[in-house]
Amino acid sequence: MIELKNVSKTFTTGKKKVEALKDVSLKINKGEIYGVIGFSGAGKSTLIRCANLLERPTEGEVCIDGVDLTKLKKSQLRKTRGKIGMIFQHFNLLTTATVYENVARPLKLSKVPKHEIKERVDKYLKIVGLEEKKHVYPAQLSGGQKQRVAIARALAQEPEVLLSDEATSALDPNTTSSILELLLRVNKELGITIFLITHELDVIQRICDRVGVMHHGELVEEGSVIDVFTKPEHPQTRKFVFDEANFQVPDSVKKGLSATGRLVSLTFIGEASNEPFLAAITKKFDVVPSILAGGIDQLKASSVGKLLIHLQGDAAEVERAISYLEAQHVTVEEVAS
Amino acid sequence: MIAEFWTEWGTDITEAFWQTLLMTGISLAISILIGLPLGILLVMTRKGGQAENRVFYSIVNTIINIIRSIPFIILLFLLLPLTRALIGTTIGVEGVILPLVVYTAPYIARLMESALLEVNKGVIEAYESMGISTSKIIWSVILREARSTMILGLTIATIGLIGATAMAGLVGAGGLGDLAYQYGHLRFEPVVMYVVIIILIILVQAMQTLGNVLARRLRKD
Numbered sequence: 270m271i272e273l274k275n276v277s278k279t280f281t282t283g284k285k286k287v288e289a290l291k292d293v294s295l296k297i298n299k300g301e302i303y304g305v306i307g308f309s310g311a312g313k314s315t316l317i318r319c320a321n322l323l324e325r326p327t328e329g330e331v332c333i334d335g336v337d338l339t340k341l342k343k344s345q346l347r348k349t350r351g352k353i354g355m356i357f358q359h360f361n362l363l364t365t366a367t368v369y370e371n372v373a374r375p376l377k378l379s380k381v382p383k384h385e386i387k388e389r390v391d392k393y394l395k396i397v398g399l400e401e402k403k404h405v406y407p408a409q410l411s412g413g414q415k416q417r418v419a420i421a422r423a424l425a426q427e428p429e430v431l432l433s434d435e436a437t438s439a440l441d442p443n444t445t446s447s448i449l450e451l452l453l454r455v456n457k458e459l460g461i462t463i464f465l466i467t468h469e470l471d472v473i474q475r476i477c478d479r480v481g482v483m484h485h486g487e488l489v490e491e492g493s494v495i496d497v498f499t500k501p502e503h504p505q506t507r508k509f510v511f512d513e514a515n516f517q518v519p520d521s522v523k524k525g526l527s528a529t530g531r532l533v534s535l536t537f538i539g540e541a542s543n544e545p546f547l548a549a550i551t552k553k554f555d556v557v558p559s560i561l562a563g564g565i566d567q568l569k570a571s572s573v574g575k576l577l578i579h580l581q582g583d584a585a586e587v588e589r590a591i592s593y594l595e596a597q598h599v600t601v602e603e604v605a606s
Numbered sequence: 607m608i609a610e611f612w613t614e615w616g617t618d619i620t621e622a623f624w625q626t627l628l629m630t631g632i633s634l635a636i637s638i639l640i641g642l643p644l645g646i647l648l649v650m651t652r653k654g655g656q657a658e659n660r661v662f663y664s665i666v667n668t669i670i671n672i673i674r675s676i677p678f679i680i681l682l683f684l685l686l687p688l689t690r691a692l693i694g695t696t697i698g699v700e701g702v703i704l705p706l707v708v709y710t711a712p713y714i715a716r717l718m719e720s721a722l723l724e725v726n727k728g729v730i731e732a733y734e735s736m737g738i739s740t741s742k743i744i745w746s747v748i749l750r751e752a753r754s755t756m757i758l759g760l761t762i763a764t765i766g767l768i769g770a771t772a773m774a775g776l777v778g779a780g781g782l783g784d785l786a787y788q789y790g791h792l793r794f795e796p797v798v799m800y801v802v803i804i805i806l807i808i809l810v811q812a813m814q815t816l817g818n819v820l821a822r823r824l825r826k827d
């Protein structure tokens with residue numbers, strides 16, 4: 270569907286050069302929701318803007334259905350962009366046009382027949398749940414409602430892909446949830462592929478199938494959300510995953526505990542959480558596990574549990590208990606103290 | 607007393623009033639026709655614009671700055687030979703349109719430029735991302751979104767223009783300024799001058815109010 274091949278982008282302002290993207294390659298399959306996460310300045314916006322050539326890569330190819338956008342003529346590029354919808358952090362609606370006109374005007378400008386415009390606008394305003402607000406101006410809408418209008422505007426183009434540049438970053442948690450629900454529905458019911466970028470782990474957890482992690486312009490890790498969550502490899506990914514699951518145990522406590530045993534974090538997927546593995550290791554080995562903190566994250570496909578435990582006991586015995594846990598598909602990580 | 611004054615000066619004042627409106631109207635229309643496209647071009651050719659063009663931008667930018675730094679009264683005399691050559695006369699309403707346009711068009715270009723620059727870049731980008739052509743974006747997005755600010759800008763330009771037409775009285779252009787100068791100053795009829803001043807104040811107030819009302823009506827946020 271979308272394929273970025275060795276994409277690099279360097280911004281030159283005066284004598285200063287910023288390498289916003291360094292040789293990034295990624296492939297987004299039809300029908301999936303692919304999210305890229307990274308801290309501010311990592312190059313996420315530049316990346317997603319390369320996908321529809323709002324930003325032209327310095328090097329590399331951007332292929333949509335096998336067609337390299339960087340080689341298209343202006344008019345062909347415009348046509349292809351019709352297949353790619355985009356939503357933004359700050360909604361980017363016309364302030365001087367009603368909700369209806371905001372969705373209708375791009376269709377008019379794209380020469381969609383009149384009767385079809387009305388049909389489409391009504392259809393998509395209904396899908397986003399704003400048919401009652403048709404004649405209202407954006408200034409009278411909440412942030413979430415504005416984003417819904419922007420989504421309706423993008424959908425009304427009947428695109429195959431939807432790009433989302435931090436679409437929920439300006440919204441409060443409740444509104445974020447409802448917009449994420451809407452994006453999930455758009456993906457499932459309309460079959461639209463979604464490519465999103467965010468700095469919020471929650472967004473990735475809740476709606477993405479696959480995730481990429483960006484750091485200083487590079488895609489440092491990529492995989493299914495479950496894999497990346499349970500077995501993060503790159504230090505940057507671990508920062509994201511474990512920052513969330515840091516459980517806020519004071520350092521002084523950690524220090525005291527690591528003197529009397531080993532402090533480890535356990536990560537397990539869905540089914541594993543049904544098995545009482547902690548009870549099992551107490552029985553099978555001569556160790557005393559005590560739980561310091563824990564939590565369960567609901568991912569799109571399944572849930573991931575995380576526990577911070579202290580294993581007290583003879584070193585060899587603790588080692589065997591850990592091997593047993595790993596055999597049960599529990600990821601065990603030493604917690605630095 | 608008022609009746610007496612009006613029988614004596616009524617025709618002159620009415621005629622001068624219409625001349626002022628005519629001068630303002632014609633030069634405003636021509637200045638918009640020149641200034642608005644120029645404003646659009648400035649926005650498009652500036653750095654990061656849709657049709658970035660350093661050379662064009664700096665040339666137009668410099669010319670506008672130069673003209674804008676010449677006081678109208680000087681421009682008026684400076685342009686006399688050109689006016690004579692182009693229009694054939696330097697007096698009356700026709701004789702003063704050229705300097706008024708030269709004075710106002712660059713001002714309008716500036717005002718339009720700043721109004722257009724105020725339009726949210728994000729909205730323009732959203733339309734680009736939907737594959738909509740630059741010319742359509744200019745007409746249906748940028749100009750529409752900027753309408754309110756543009757109206758306010760044009761109001762300012764119009765008021766400046768009314769002031770300039772009054773000065774044009776000095777070269778015998780007719781209009782309220784001419785009347786005030788010829789009779790109020792040269793023939794010492796101060797009442798005529800006061801009446802003209804009051805009419806000008808009312809005219810300017812009316813313009814500003816009209817502009818504000820229109821702009822407010824177009825503004826939806």
Ligand SMILES: Nc1ncnc2c1ncn2[C@@H]1O[C@H](COP(=O)(O)OP(=O)(O)O)[C@@H](O)[C@H]1O
Pocket residue numbers: 280281282287288289307308309310311312313314315316
């Ligand atoms: N138009 C631009 N001109 C110059 N530098 C830019 C431009 N856009 C982005 N950058 C730089 O590129 C880097 C990545 O920016 P961005 O893609 O916006 O990151 P993110 O979206 O992850 O916060 C930053 O260092 C930013 O300053």
Ligand SMILES: [Mg+2]
Pocket residue numbers: 313314315435
């Ligand atoms: Mg960004």
